[in-house]
Amino acid sequence: MTKLTVLVTDDDQAIRDGIEIYLKNEGYNVLKAADGEEALAMLQQHEVHLIILDIMMPKMDGITATFKIREERNIPIIMLSAKAEDSDKIHGLSVGADDYVTKPFYPLELLARVKSQLRRYVQLGNYEKEDKITIDGLQLDEAGKEVIVDDVPVQLTPIEYKITELLMRNAGRVFSTREIYERVWNEEAYNAENIVAVHIRKIREKIEADPKHPRYLKVVWGIGYKIEK
Amino acid sequence: MTKLTVLVTDDDQAIRDGIEIYLKNEGYNVLKAADGEEALAMLQQHEVHLIILDIMMPKMDGITATFKIREERNIPIIMLSAKAEDSDKIHGLSVGADDYVTKPFYPLELLARVKSQLRRYVQLGNYEKEDKITIDGLQLDEAGKEVIVDDVPVQLTPIEYKITELLMRNAGRVFSTREIYERVWNEEAYNAENIVAVHIRKIREKIEADPKHPRYLKVVWGIGYKIEK
DNA sequence: CTTTTTCTTAAGGAATTCTTCATAATTGCA
């Protein structure tokens, strides 16, 4: 599962930067734009999973931008607006925004809404992950929750599958045992080295012809494990 | 598979248009109607695969419309209602709706429900389905609602048939007990593990030569069941 | 209304997987 990216659009740099800090803290990638035009340009160039859009901006305001975005995509949009603005007009929900926060806002509230929208978006499958990944003779079959080694289906346990999935979806990248533990178990890693090592070994037993000299699941000494791209 | 068509029925044009944008982005055809009568007329003239129906509408309200539609057809219906409305009346599920969303709603949530219902309808329901599927020595006979194992017809009960159908129409894909329950029973899964397991066993008794070592209906440990492609 | 079939529920047992711990092997570096 790769990092999710949020595009923050506001003409006030202080606000952009403030929001950025909170989002980065939660592990999101953050892109920034100062107006609607910039935001649209960003969308062309980067993979974005959620947009925060201020309504009042120079060049292109948030509502216009929402229309433009909605012509092409269903990505979640959260609108920001000053309290004073007319509540009918600003009810951006009707123009295609998915949620709506009035300024001034509590950063944690915005954060909660970002999370909520992303959860929906990701669960909905709008944010699609490949369901077939092939690396050399190794194939990940997402639908069947199995791995195919040289055309032979291999059953993995849930944990084994998740680890393999993580390494294959990010092939070439090295993951420390700590990282693997946190992403697969979804909890703080404490003394996780050994348990991850045990599972790695089990996976190797199943997918490697010669576990002593692994062809796919390799160790990077002192750092972690990876599957070569 | 050809494009699926959704009929959006609401007396508020802004809502109709808002929903339309999301659905079109997702690749659906969209038809619109302002009240129940219009909706029924639309149904006569066009092929529709799912209906979104507001409850409060002039001329003919959503509940009446649901009754009329259900007299003839089994297509999925999603009801919209204002939060304030009386929870007994609005519990449209009892009058034949398949799902139910309160206003104001998050567009992405509605979209998720539309997708979920359509998936059910298309994959398991009455829409464009093959009426003969063969997997190895296993044959699904839609007309006779039975399964043929090595040329020997086998009678399944309704639930058994539906489970088998789901797994065969999506051969190779793993379904959790929860998913199986929700798709077959068409309701929220609560403590569904056991009941699904019992049915699985019954099916195995009927279609497997050696239920202890199933050839078709396999378990994927910690995840669910599948029938291999 | 009675009989038969199907569905649901509960509970114990069986099988598989996960974790832990002890120990061995390997690597990088002084």
Place this chain on the structure above:
DNA sequence: TGCAATTATGAAGAATTCCTTAAGAAAAAG
């Protein structure tokens, strides 16, 4: 080479998941 750090392995008990049985409830058929 020898040492320290890191990774690999084996085996056992704990934990989880699945299977099976059986009996009563519900639904369908007669």
